Amino acid sequence: MKYLMWDVDGTLILSGGAGKDAMIKVIKDYYFLDAFDFNKSLAGRTDSDIIKSVVTRLRGRCNSAEAAGLLIRYHMELPKQLPLHKGRVLKNVEKTLQYFCRPDSRYCNCLLTGNTSTGAHLKLQHFGLDQYFNHEHSVFGEISENREMLAKVAFHRLYMQNEEAKPNELIFIGDTPNDVRCANAIGAPCLIILEGSGYKPEDFSEVKPWKIIDRLPDDPKQLELLLDETESYAGGQNA
Secondary structure (H helix, E strand, O other), X not given: OEEEEEOOEOOOEEOOOHHXXXXXXXXXXXHOXXXXXXXXXXXXXXXXXXXXXXXXXXXXXXXXXXXXHHHHHHHHHHHHHXXXXXXXXXXXXXXXXXXXXXXXXXXXXXXXXXXXXXXXXXXXXXXXXXXXXXXXXOEOOOOOOOHHHHXXXXXXXXXXXXXXXXXXXXXXXXOOHHHHHHHHOXXXXXXXXXXXXXXXXXXHOOOOOOEEEOXXXXXXXXXXXXXXXXXXXXXXXXX
């Protein structure tokens, strides 16, 4: 069995900015601000990192209680924002997830995302996708501010079940350079899908993903054949 470690935003769905707007509203309400904007991109970052940077920026330091308070409010606001935005499931996502949920599949759908587990589930439930994932092997953004640590946790869990496990048994699927850095942290392959990404192929030249494709194939069998090529992946340079 191999595990497909799917990112959420920009890979499976586009929320139309619902997550960002939910976070901005919570920050404005919590700190009584008339306006707030993030000073750098949120793409590929963990929610833990985003919250810490916001609190540090506004308070000068960040403590766990304040960060937890913001996250609780964010989880309450997100379901209100999702219906207000024109989000969508990206093309061929649902049929692909269904295909890899077959009882005889050699691949298992999991999540590895910077979203918290609650945030990820709220988004996926809203778009009708949550039922397609194995949560035992999924890893979420509350575990660490550092996305690369999420990959190490994912592999550690696999290794604890099978000491002969190899990094290429985890296949990361994402849309940002941070997804590639995450996979590279354990020497695992990363497939980049550009359809929902804000990045171009040249933006990945330094991080060297395993493969880059424009979008998921119409026939999931084609993706399966591509993923089968990871059997020979040994980390490092682009295959």
